[in-house]
Amino acid sequence: MSTDRHQDPKAWFMQARFGMFIHWGVYAIPGRGEWVMYREHIPAKEYAGLADQFNPRHYKPRDWVALAQDAGMRYMVLTARHHDGFCLWDSKTTDFTAPKTAAKRDLLAEYADACHSMGMRMGFYYSLADWRFPGGLYCYPHDPAIDYEPMVAQAHAQIRELLTGYGKVDLLWYDGGHPGGIWRGEEMDAMVRSLQPEIVTNGGPGTPGDFVTHEQNTDGDPRPWEACVTMNDCWGYVPSEKNYKSVMQLIGTLVTCASKGGNLLLNVGPAPEGRIPAAAADRLRSIGKWMRVNGEAIYGSTRTVLRPPSEVGNATQVGNRQFLHIHAWQGSTLAIAWVGNRVTRGRVLATGTEARVEQKGDRVWLHGLPQYAPDPDISVIELEVEGEPRYPELRFHF
Numbered sequence: 001m002s003t004d005r006h007q008d009p010k011a012w013f014m015q016a017r018f019g020m021f022i023h024w025g026v027y028a029i030p031g032r033g034e035w036v037m038y039r040e041h042i043p044a045k046e047y048a049g050l051a052d053q054f055n056p057r058h059y060k061p062r063d064w065v066a067l068a069q070d071a072g073m074r075y076m077v078l079t080a081r082h083h084d085g086f087c088l089w090d091s092k093t094t095d096f097t098a099p100k101t102a103a104k105r106d107l108l109a110e111y112a113d114a115c116h117s118m119g120m121r122m123g124f125y126y127s128l129a130d131w132r133f134p135g136g137l138y139c140y141p142h143d144p145a146i147d148y149e150p151m152v153a154q155a156h157a158q159i160r161e162l163l164t165g166y167g168k169v170d171l172l173w174y175d176g177g178h179p180g181g182i183w184r185g186e187e188m189d190a191m192v193r194s195l196q197p198e199i200v201t202n203g204g205p206g207t208p209g210d211f212v213t214h215e216q217n218t219d220g221d222p223r224p225w226e227a228c229v230t231m232n233d234c235w236g237y238v239p240s241e242k243n244y245k246s247v248m249q250l251i252g253t254l255v256t257c258a259s260k261g262g263n264l265l266l267n268v269g270p271a272p273e274g275r276i277p278a279a280a281a282d283r284l285r286s287i288g289k290w291m292r293v294n295g296e297a298i299y300g301s302t303r304t305v306l307r308p309p310s311e312v313g314n315a316t317q318v319g320n321r322q323f324l325h326i327h328a329w330q331g332s333t334l335a336i337a338w339v340g341n342r343v344t345r346g347r348v349l350a351t352g353t354e355a356r357v358e359q360k361g362d363r364v365w366l367h368g369l370p371q372y373a374p375d376p377d378i379s380v381i382e383l384e385v386e387g388e389p390r391y392p393e394l395r396f397h398f
Helices: 011-016 044-052 061-071 107-118 149-164 185-195 247-259 278-297
Strands: 018-022 075-081 121-127 171-175 212-215 225-230 262-268 313-318 321-326 334-336 343-348 356-360 363-367 379-385
Touching (some): 061 107, 075 171, 121 149, 149 171, 247 278, 262 278, 278 313, 321 334
Parallel strands (some): 018 075, 075 121, 121 171, 212 225, 225 262
Antiparallel strands (some): 313 321, 334 363, 343 379
16 A cells, blocks of 8 residues: 655545544453443452553454455554553553563554554554543543542553654544543644644644544534544443444445544454454455445545435545435436536446446436446446536426
């Protein structure tokens, strides 16, 4: 995979459209989700014992990167530290880290090295709040009786470590900025920008960032945006969780994000030993097979004026090319309307089949298509039109 690292810092993000989110830490050992400490009211001292068991002997981040590349993903974001405070790197601020407990390894360094050596854009997720501090419980309101400064100082120091010890960091993904108003956000953002001038962030506490993230929804946003979505119902590793979305659903989610000018950050939750579950890996490989045929309709795509019926599919645009993503194939003829340009070409990406174009005003028929869907998940038709794609000027009555 090749990327231009000399373009506008945000440009790569708006071109990428697809990334891998990785929730991984000591919470993988009980296998009841990344919020297990909070939900089960596990005392910090008891919870710390999990670090003495967290020794991921089969952790091979190059395999993770290879899988992400096979899926067609353009960037990766790993939970350097979640709300439980456990650090995957060798932080000088705490002993609750992978190198100082059973793993005896800087797991973040291995991840960063794999991404850098394999040409994958690399990001860190970082939770500002730490449940082990007074007032650090997520979503609790600000309490003037609590001294938050030790937790705030740790966050500043740890972010500095993350942005100075691991080479080029393309993305910083903030979470857990509760309670608000305590984090010295402008100071933090200035530090981040000075240490990694080309970095993109989803906004620190009280600062806007370069993009916004929507959790588990694809509603879109007028600003640069991303949807972070799970494959099943869990972020962290839960071995009993079987409610995986189908490949078609996942591709559909990617298409929906791209059609609204956004990215999909699709999550995996590796097992304690470091392996990505087979059900997730299999789906990623299937998505990658689709992307190798249809990726030109996703990467660098934007919103388009073309709106096929939602019962049929969705649409994206790259330059003057528009792409119909059809999940309900209509047979050998596809009828669409509300087309504001003269259509000069229609082509099925999966087969190369050229359609015969018939057009009357804003109505278009594509004839000579395969009778049955050429792709079992979502089939893509490329349309070329004259001029800049636009809405039609309609003067008629039904």
